[in-house]
Amino acid sequence: MDASVIVVGAGPVGLSLAINLGRAGVKTILLERNPEPQFLPKMERCNARSMEMFRRIGLSEKIRAAGLRAECPMNVFIVEDLTKPALLEENHPSIQAFREKIRDCRDLSMALEPYQLISQYTLEPLLKAEAEALQSIDVRFGYEFVEFEQNDRGVTVRCQDSAGKSRTLTALFLVGCDGGSSPIRKQLGIKLRGEGRILELQQALFYCEELFDRLPHGNGPGQGRHYHRADTEHTFLIMQDSTKHWSLHATAADAVAMKHKFEEIVGFPVEYELLSCAPWRQNLLLADRYREGRVFLAGDSVHLVIPTGGLGMNTGVGDAFDLAWKLIGTIKGWGGPELLDSYEVERRQVGDRNVGASRYANVGRQKWRSIATEDIFSGTDTGESTKKKLIEVADSEQRKGNRMIGAELGYRYVDSPCIDNIPGGPEHRVGEYHPNVWPGSRLPHCWLDDGVALQDLLPETYVLLILGSKFLDTSKLRQSYEAIGAPVTELRLESNRIRDLYGFNFLVLRPDMHVVWRGADVPQNPKEIASISTGHGRLD
Numbered sequence: 270m271d272a273s274v275i276v277v278g279a280g281p282v283g284l285s286l287a288i289n290l291g292r293a294g295v296k297t298i299l300l301e302r303n304p305e306p307q308f309l310p311k312m313e314r315c316n317a318r319s320m321e322m323f324r325r326i327g328l329s330e331k332i333r334a335a336g337l338r339a340e341c342p343m344n345v346f347i348v349e350d351l352t353k354p355a356l357l358e359e360n361h362p363s364i365q366a367f368r369e370k371i372r373d374c375r376d377l378s379m380a381l382e383p384y385q386l387i388s389q390y391t392l393e394p395l396l397k398a399e400a401e402a403l404q405s406i407d408v409r410f411g412y413e414f415v416e417f418e419q420n421d422r423g424v425t426v427r428c429q430d431s432a433g434k435s436r437t438l439t440a441l442f443l444v445g446c447d448g449g450s451s452p453i454r455k456q457l458g459i460k461l462r463g464e465g466r467i468l469e470l471q472q473a474l475f476y477c478e479e480l481f482d483r484l485p486h487g488n489g490p491g492q493g494r495h496y497h498r499a500d501t502e503h504t505f506l507i508m509q510d511s512t513k514h515w516s517l518h519a520t521a522a523d524a525v526a527m528k529h530k531f532e533e534i535v536g537f538p539v540e541y542e543l544l545s546c547a548p549w550r551q552n553l554l555l556a557d558r559y560r561e562g563r564v565f566l567a568g569d570s571v572h573l574v575i576p577t578g579g580l581g582m583n584t585g586v587g588d589a590f591d592l593a594w595k596l597i598g599t600i601k602g603w604g605g606p607e608l609l610d611s612y613e614v615e616r617r618q619v620g621d622r623n624v625g626a627s628r629y630a631n632v633g634r635q636k637w638r639s640i641a642t643e644d645i646f647s648g649t650d651t652g653e654s655t656k657k658k659l660i661e662v663a664d665s666e667q668r669k670g671n672r673m674i675g676a677e678l679g680y681r682y683v684d685s686p687c688i689d690n691i692p693g694g695p696e697h698r699v700g701e702y703h704p705n706v707w708p709g710s711r712l713p714h715c716w717l718d719d720g721v722a723l724q725d726l727l728p729e730t731y732v733l734l735i736l737g738s739k740f741l742d743t744s745k746l747r748q749s750y751e752a753i754g755a756p757v758t759e760l761r762l763e764s765n766r767i768r769d770l771y772g773f774n775f776l777v778l779r780p781d782m783h784v785v786w787r788g789a790d791v792p793q794n795p796k797e798i799a800s801i802s803t804g805h806g807r808l809d
Contacts, residue, residue, distance in 0.1 A: 608804025
């Protein structure tokens, strides 16, 4: 075998997967058809949950250092242009202010990390450098996937290098992180279903060094990250992480029209350069399956969302982190067959919910956008009446796209074969986060009495977490994991405050910090809990 895992596609999802595998010493080959990362603004934000995951592998501070400055405003506006008062303003804390709020929070209601505005063309080179620094990862840019074959022993991949020479590689597993037009998904015959080609827009990237500093604070909307123009062309200006680059979306015909749109929304003369312009389509699609045999799919290859709500890349990063530890457990020999089976069970339901959340946010945006008319900025009575109605609708509907905390933090794996499932459970809410330790949920963040984050104390193993002053004997459960060969750590926190926050004396956590089991005492079926959570199934 040339490697244990071959990953196709070196976007944020494929790179995140490869880095997780490489950190565990799993030999991985990463194939990317482009000769280098592309300077395209495909995504612009790592959400709170993604930043928690990147923190877990030591990358959160590097990502923040590369991204938008922490003090920059994060407000969102609906405008006529940038010289006039905003029609609507959504206030959002800067990253710096958000971190201060998290620092002062003493309950379970907030993530450990706030979001980070960072453009994909900034994030990809950072992750690429991290992958290349790991000896167990062979990063190959300029290698295009052609086809694969699989059997019960492994996968054979044929690819073509930049010189056009055909190469054959073998591995135990193949993962397609190869985008919405995924050749691997197509070879598997897996269909994407849902709503396709909802709207076609142009996306243009501009360089304008002076715009951010010249944004009017008095009569204009001021500094922020998003500017929606209330027109009929869906014009939408996004500040990228450098504050010097700006991406613009609109239903315009071509690059010339996009330059006109940029000048129109800015509203005052600036020096700028158009760097790129290309069409893209809005889709809300989900794959029928995430796996076939030894071949897995992750990211845009299995779910396509509308950027409203910022769930696209972030859902894919969640796929990567989930699949990584399950591949590691399988390759290292302690994972049972249901461990890899659980990947599709868990992540497809998240993909389905997030496609729905994106739809919910987009419907809200289209409600107010549909009110706009050609004469909305004419100054006539009709135009002013239309503007007033649009603002009234947008005041509730536009905000939906920036209220995704429930989708980010509150997802729970339901009916997973690697969770000790119990009936019921909290309702999944897109816009609200209600922290809980129901089996399948992510362990909520909290600060310990000494100011250390609990998440920072949790190793990438199974964790037996004892809370409060009550003595609990975990030896049988620990020995059950050890008998399987699975890594397990016991952590005792004798704080009754922490115990009361979580509501239980004992929790069993997976390496991804999702709850397997919780109770007032240790489980009475320790061998079965260990067996379930490692993918070996329930005991007869």
